[in-house]
Amino acid sequence: MKEWNSFDSIVEAKGMWLTTSDGIHLLDGVASMWCNVWGHSKPELVNAITNQSKRVQHSSMFNLTNEPAEKLAKNLIKLSPGMHRVFYSDNGSSAMEIAFKMALQYWKNIGEKKKTKIATLKNGYHGDTFGAMSVGYNPEFFGKFKKQLFQTIQFPVPNKYRIPKGYSFSDYQNFCLDKIEKEFYRDDKISMFVIESGAQVAGGVIIFPKEFQSKISKLCKKYNVLLVLDEIATGFGRLGSMIQYTEQKSTPDIVAYGKMLTGGYLTMAATLTSKKIYESFLGEFNDRKHFFHGHTFTGNPIAAEVANENLRLYQKNNLISKIQKTSKIFERYYNEILNLDIVGDVRHKGMLMGIELVKDKKKKNPITTKTSINKIFFEAGKKNGIYLRTLGNIIMLVPPLAISEKELDLLLSRTVDTIQSAQKKVL
Ligand SMILES: Cc1ncc(COP(=O)(O)O)c(C=O)c1O
Structure with a gap:
């Protein structure tokens, strides 16, 4: 708890984007705790x-x-x-x-x-x-x-x-x-x-x-x-x-x-x-x-x-067929993410991806850090304009289901950038 002495406050949310009280825009990679379907402020x-x-x-x-x-x-x-x-x-x-x-x-x-x-x-x-x-x-x-x-x-x-x-x-x-x-x-x-x-x-x-x-x-x-x-x-x-x-x-x-x-x-x-x-x-x-x-x-x-x-x-909106198409974007990034230094495994199905972070790819031992892994990746994600959350040594990518292909592509490319910048702190 001590590490989190202040949180960013979300003051507005529209579509796939959250806005903090400091005016920072974050692409939602967590779907508000894995539950958001259509993005935020959906008029219907x-x-x-x-x-x-x-x-x-x-x-x-x-x-x-x-x-x-x-x-x-x-x-x-x-x-x-x-x-x-x-x-x-x-x-x-x-x-x-x-x-x-x-x-x-x-x-x-x-x-x-x-x-x-x-x-x-x-x-x-x-x-x-x-x-x-x-x-x-x-x-x-x-x-x-x-x-x-x-x-x-x-x-x-x-x-x-x-x-x-x-x-x-x-x-x-x-x-x-x-x-x-x-x-x-x-x-x-x-x-x-x-x-x-x-x-x-x-x-x-x-x-x-x-x-x-x-x-x-x-x-x-x-x-x-x-x-x-x-x-x-x-x-x-x-x-x-x-x-x-x-x-x-x-x-x-x-x-x-x-x-x-x-x-x-x-x-x-x-x-x-x-x-x-x-x-x-x-x-x-x-x-x-x-x-x-x-x-x-x-x-x-x-x-x-x-x-x-x-x-x-x-x-x-025929959402289920749409998801099947959108989720192919995850596959496009699969190898790029897997090849990153601290990534041991990437698991994906539908609109869910887990990225397992390890110290050593051969030994598969989970990364350990002085401050929480979640804090490191959340802060690094924020710098790249995305809202990320980890559970233990896994980055959980769980975007709103109706995210567009373009936005999902952006989320994934920024996730790659985030891991690249954060891994310097972790290794
Ligand atoms: C599979 C599963 N079951 C149950 C729950 C608990 O749901 P809630 O957080 O709404 O109590 C969760 C929450 O993440 C979950 O992932």
């Missing part, structure tokens, strides 16, 4: 907020509902094969807590009391609340709370750049899947398997190899384990398809959306369930099968309305 989204705020600002989802939230639920179900009902919350961590609670309660509802364990992949991230920290346990982020966190069963994840000695990439994938299957076979207390869908993002952009997720999905079905997918960072086009689990040919029992759901303008997340899960909660009052969970701002009508408008814009 601003109007949706303005118009809805004149009708109903907020009510409650207890005993009542509201029109925008109902419409949004229908829209989300239409988009999400196999899903049947939507439960709202106001941030991704809560959406994941809801997913864990629903999955655990499902087994209680149907009388399977032994199903209480939670399985997951190492290195995942699902938010900063206690359940999310337990499931997405990362010692670097959450080590200080380890004693208060609950146990999960963690399986290794295939990271092509860091395969253990003696394995080929495909052998290692099989090894990981085999481990999962053996444990599922041995332990019938496993209630659910929780993973980010398509890639681990905060864990350093670890993109799942083809078929990895679909094979996990099949194992879940075979051994009666619920599949809980977290699409908060990877869905809605970030990895190049609207709903990542359809591309991954996997069938979740529960899936969570957040971040880009409202175009990144207001705070809303959603947990969707299959009919099977939903129906297990239907009972007589005294059965006590209902779901005890509700946040103050659940189903907020202004957030829901801007989400509806956001989804309309996805369709109207």
